[in-house]
Amino acid sequence: MAQQHLDPTDPTAEVTGDALAAYLRAQATEFLRALRLHRETGGAPAGGAEGSVDAARALRRSARRISGSLHTFRPLLDSDWSEEMRPELAWLSGTLGLEHAYEARLERLLLALHRLSGSAALPAQPVGAVAVGPADAAVGSRTGTVRPRALAADSAGGPARPAPVPERGSLTVGAAKAGALLERQLTLARTRAHSTALQALGSSRFHAVADRVAVLASEVPLTPAAPTTGLRPLAAAAQERLTDAVAALPLVTAGHPYNAEALVHGLSPDPSPHPQDGPWHQVRLLLRLHRYAREVLCAAAGASPLERSREFPGAPVDVRLLAAAQALNRHRDASEAAAAAAQAARTPRIAPATAYALGVLHADQRHEVEAARFAFQQAWRQQAVGAP
Structure with a gap:
């Protein structure tokens, strides 16, 4: 059948508190599985192993779902336990998400700079280089040194190339240095966020959260009326x-x-x-x-x-x-x-x-x-x- x-x-x-307990146990199991994967990968350095990144993402995902369910269905759960658990899960999720947020923000801003300065896509760059539109500028090192190609004379003594319109030219000149500045600031922030996440995962505060989640995987503190509510x-x-x-x-x-x-x-x-x-x-x-x-x-x-x-x-x-x-x-x-x-x-x-x-x-x-x-x-x- x-x-x-x-x-x-x-x-x-009819969906009662027993369904909530099963959902929380499943999410707690996912949390513990992600934690084991993260420990096996050793918490690779910033921008490191993909397995560590996936494990951190899975930890955040499970923590958010447990915390959100504790908030929505809190009348069916032990109040003292849920009120202590929710802030800790929110702290963990926020701490683990900062590194990815800074990385995604930098990528978004650099892509926007390239689009605005005349380049449709972000070309592959050597380590430390920040590029702008290939038709507008030649890019130097991480310091953002830029030589406007539109103003460069031909090496054989020929005439200079036509200058771009003032708005695009002004943007091109500053885009490389703006990109270098953003890269320095956000890369530093991302590195600090990674260090903070590693410290958090090794702290007694996190171990207390992990212990509570381990208990949750087998025992959900429902109220006496929850199974029939x-x-x-x-x-x-x-x-x-x-x-x-x-x-x-x-x-x-x-x-x-x-x-x-x-x-x-x-x-x-x-x-x-x-x-x-x-x-x-x-x-x-x-x-x-x-x-x-x-x-x-x-x-x-x-x-x-x-x-x-x-x-x-x-x-x-x-x-x-x-x-x-x-x-x-x-x-x-x-x-x-x-x-x-x-x-x-x-x-x-x-x-x-x-x-x-x-x-x-x-x-x-x-x-x-x-x-x-x-x-x-x-x-x-x-x-x-x-x-x-």
């Missing part, structure tokens, strides 16, 4: 919090391709976080909690939402959530990249051309922020559709 699965979107299907009301509350937060967003502004107010504020010398970004970051966190709550319900049916769309074609899946999550991830990445460009532009005694290139880069990333908001608005307002 074919195995029957509960439909997590069916409000009549349904999970759907708590999952629905998480969805309602997300819906309310989305309703408070300025989606009318996000429906326009240009938000002058956001750009003007972003170009100000005020180093404080952008005031428009906070609510969007909060929606991203609430969307993650909603997705994790759906995972718990789907786990009772024997598969994750994405797996259900592949293995059980008749089961509905909200692809809107996937598109919305991707848009909010782009929003976070672009806003943090813009902040990094603005921080680099505040470096004392940098050349005007470098500051100009960083200003253009900052504006470009703020426009990426607006594009991500527009994409989220489009994804969220469309009706949920079924899996193919």
